[in-house]
Amino acid sequence: MSSFDVYGMTDKLSNTIADAIVARLEARGKSPMFQRMMHEYLDAMQIDSARRVLDLGCGTGVASRGISARPAFSGTVTGIDLSPYLVEVAQRLSAEEGLGHRITYRAGDTRSLDIADESFDAVLAHTLVSHVENPLAVIKEATRAVRRNGIIGIFDGDYASMTFGHEDSSEGKRYDEAIQQAIITNPRVMRDMPRLLRAAGLELMKTYSYVLAEVGKAEFWLTAIESLRKLVPQAGVMPADEINKWADARMRDSDDGIFFGASNFYAYVARRP
Secondary structure, rough: OOOOOOHHHHOOOHHHHHHHHHHHHHHHHHHHHHHHHHHHHHHHOOOHHHEEEEEEOOOOOOOHHHHOOOOOOOOOOEEEEOOHHHHHHHHHHHHHHHOOOOOOEEOOOOOOOOOOOOOEEEEEEEEEHHOOHHHHHHHHHHHHHHEEEEEEEEEEEEEEEEOOOOOOHHHHHHHEEEHHHHHHHOOHHHHHHHHHHOOOEEEEEEEEEEEEEEEEOOOOOHHHHHHHHHHHHHHHHOOHHHHHHHHHHHHHHHHHOOOOEEEEEEEEEEEOO
């Protein structure tokens, strides 16, 4: 069976698999560490002053809701995602949080947007570009959609650095690479971002770098590990019994206080001249 990035094909997944993604996106979005990273680059984008914001690859609406809930933000957000199912989830969660009047969601392809030129003051791609085969196409669409002097924010993991502790280092490397293959299309894309931004005609303004690591006990990574039980077999990388054995061992590591899990993350803030 050929493998593929599950997160890059959310429009083709069963609801059961999509629900595993929903659970992970929401748990990750509630993490204080993830919230801190997100709002730091949103601050740099001066997102509160934007009247119209476009959230590309919005998923369950974590970033859209995060922006709309900011006390100083009074604009509107449009969220676009490939998956109609995730769009429905985003709409429901936004309504439950009393934010539905500020956010409009719709299904669409971020590589080819049905949006007029210069329609938005700010555009963000929050954990999107690592899951698309042609990230430059997405960045060019973001550039087209934002007004002159508008701001674009891109945040994602450097998933080539994602790693988990394992009792056998060579086996650990094999599992790391299999997991990256199952859930990431472009694990090194954030290392290419300075070139991609220039190719899209954007001016780089600020960058932020983070290491999200947990040592001893796992918290942030626990829901990621649980989601991999379903996502890795779905991607065709390895059978369920093998990834379940790996996941069980990582859970025991956490219980025993010997867990290690880490990945680098980067945020880029750029301006359209």
